[in-house]
């Protein structure tokens with residue numbers, strides 16, 4: 001795509017432009033790192049959330065809602081966890097004129113809020129497994145520069161799932177289910193990803209291990225868009241979440257948790273856009289097709305009436321369709337407007353179309369025009385939307401594939417870094433030792449994403465750094 005290249009370098013500017021022009025979010029709110037979801041952005045967010053809700057509900061998860069506040073004592077109960085978040089927590093210390101006897105934290109995440117309730121709810125093995133999730137705001141005092149949708153202080157779209165199980169094996173199975181759910185989710189959003197097992201030094205605090213989804217942005221940097229953690233028994237031991245096992249003994253539950261955030265919205269926007277604006281996948285586009293009448297002297301009434309009746313027909317079939325009948329705008333201005341917002345298909349109805357009994361469809365991703373008999377509008381739109389969806393997914397996957405490079409040696413990687421040519425993810429054979437991993441990060445000035453998941457067998461290769469037997473490939477990138 002030559003067009004993509006032209007704005008690749010200007011990606012940041014483009015992204016910020018889109019946030020305001022397409023009316024997604026407004027971060028001019030007076031509290032740093034907090035933004036306002038605008039109507040079109042809110043609709044997109046809602047569509048994305050309803051997709052993940054559907055996938056979770058279908059796999060035995062139940063939605064709940066926990067309080068925003070966590071006592072200091074609760075937050076401090078799991079040592080590693082509190083240590084890792086200590087610099088990022090917002091505290092409530094006063095109410096009215098009184099100082100609070102115990103400080104309250106605005107949740108940075110909810111493991112320690114949920115654990116005490118799990119302790120009350122779970123009595124015996126018949127109460128297990130337990131799978132809950134919520135969609136809430138979480139708060140983190142980001143000290144790095146904040147960035148709309150990507151690094152914010154109030155994460156407004158935190159979808160977190162938490163589960164409890166009888167055995168380690170069942171928790172492992174749940175991790176696999178979570179990976180399946182998230183993979184389907186990102187597939188439906190046409191967002192390509194790699195799944196990596198995060199290195200020990202970068203896993204979620206309190207987890208046995210962490211898996212993460214990363215995608216590559218048009219500027220070559222990677223963004224973490226989802227995580228899945230096996231928590232083992234760390235939290236259940238800290239919070240004494242036990243159950244009566246089948247044999248009558250008391251045991252600690254095994255836990256997992258997994259989350260996504262508004263970074264998903266950022267990824268959907270970033271991965272498909274072009275010079276004209278956003279290109280949204282039909283699966284979550286707030287409007288799937290916009291109908292624009294092309295007025296001509298004497299035909300104004302007729303084209304408008306046709307636009308309205310076609311809108312009704314298509315809506316009855318379950319499409320989200322909008323007829324743009326604004327009188328003060330020319331058709332050209334309307335095209336510009338809806339292209340900017342990434343509506344997947346535009347349907348034009350002009351006097352000639354009326355005469356011939358046809359409609360003109362224009363797909364947003366390629367701007368290609370097709371004509372279909374008016375009587376077959378439903379079929380034509382349905383097949384065009386599914387083609388757009390599939391093509392968007394294929395293009396995005398090709399982009400990712402092109403941006404994951406397996407290199408043979410450290411010098412090859414160093415040459416790329418030196419030439420300023422690091423785009424996407426590089427993979428280097430690695431012995432698995434933290435010492436070598438950290439040194440690779442340092443030498444290349446890149447961040448380690450971890451090793452491929454599912455695990456890839458590596459044979460006959462040596463660590464690019466120490467020359468020892470390679471256990472896996474270490475993925476590295478410039479990260480958001």
Ligand SMILES: [Zn+2]
Pocket residue numbers: 430431432433436463464465466467468
């Ligand atoms: Zn090594």
